[in-house]
Amino acid sequence: MALVEVRGLKKAFKKGGETVTPLDGVDLDIYEGDSVSMMGPSGTGKSTLLNAVAGIDPPDAGTITVAGTEITSMSRTKLADWRAEHLGYIFQTHNLVPVLTAYENVELPTLLASLSRSERRERVELALEAVGLTDRADHLPRQMSGGQEQRVGIARAIVMNPTLVVADEPTGSLDAATSAQIQDLLVRLNEELGMTLLMVTHDSEVAQLAGRRLQLDGGQLIELNEPHAAMPSPTSGVLAA
Structure with a gap:
């Protein structure tokens, strides 16, 4: 069974008096342990699809099921709770809070969960270790390079052992190296x-x-290579805590 099942997803916008349909009956299966990249010309709806799967931008029609939960029928409040528990989001421009340290930025998602202080600390330390930033825990964003800031953003995305991590142009604002x-x-x-x-x-x-x-082009997804077998994941999630 797929971890993510997208069926018949449709989304349309009004643009210049015309209706644009970036998603026109999209189907997609993502399996546990998959890494999936999505390309396409600008304006074809890649971020629209990403945000629909993330429960941020609801579709006009179709269903999205993640780990057996159908999220397209959820209320905004329930979606917010679901995202906090199951989703990690990596942004293009980091979106760090400038007055918080790397540790405090990564800790933010844990504050919404019923965790003890020691549990929060363990999760944050594990996430920072996973991205190689243990020695930058007390640094503010302005004291770090762009790459280090993005690593903090990735640590924040994985700190709660999310079911799914979505990334919107995660290297788009960085130099080649x-x-x-x-x-x-x-x-x-x-x-x-x-x-x-x-x-x-x-x-x-x-x-x-x-x-x-x-x-993604013309409202439809095209698989450019044969899907590989689902990769086994640790039973405890992305990070053991």
Whole structure:
């Protein structure tokens, strides 16, 4: 059974007096341990699909089921609770709180959960260790490089052992060398820790790193390579805590 099942997803917008339909009956299965990249021309609806799967931007029609839970019929309040428990989001521009340290930024998602202080600390320390930033825990964003900031963003995305991690252009704001480092990190988190990843990218080199590559065009998804077998994930989630 797929971890993520998207069926008949449709989304339309009004643009310049015309109706644009970036998603026109999209079907998609993502299996536990998959790494999936999605490419396509600008404006084709890649981020729209990503945000629909993330429970941020509801579709006009169709269903999305994640780990057996159908999220498209949830209320906004229930969706917010679901995202806090099951979803990690990696942004293009980090979206760190500038007055908080790396540790405090990563800790933010844990504050919404019923965890003790020691449990929160353990999760944050494990997440920072996973991205190689243990020695930057007390640094503010302005004291870190762009690549380090993105690593903090990734640590924040995985700190709650999410069911699914989605990434919107995770290397889009980085130089080539730093982008390569983040690419290597995402590959390692997927291959060694079993992180299930759905990623939007314009970079063909980044897309090639994923086990599955998809193209979104004309409202439809095209599989560019044969899906690999689902990778087994640790039973405790992305991070043991």
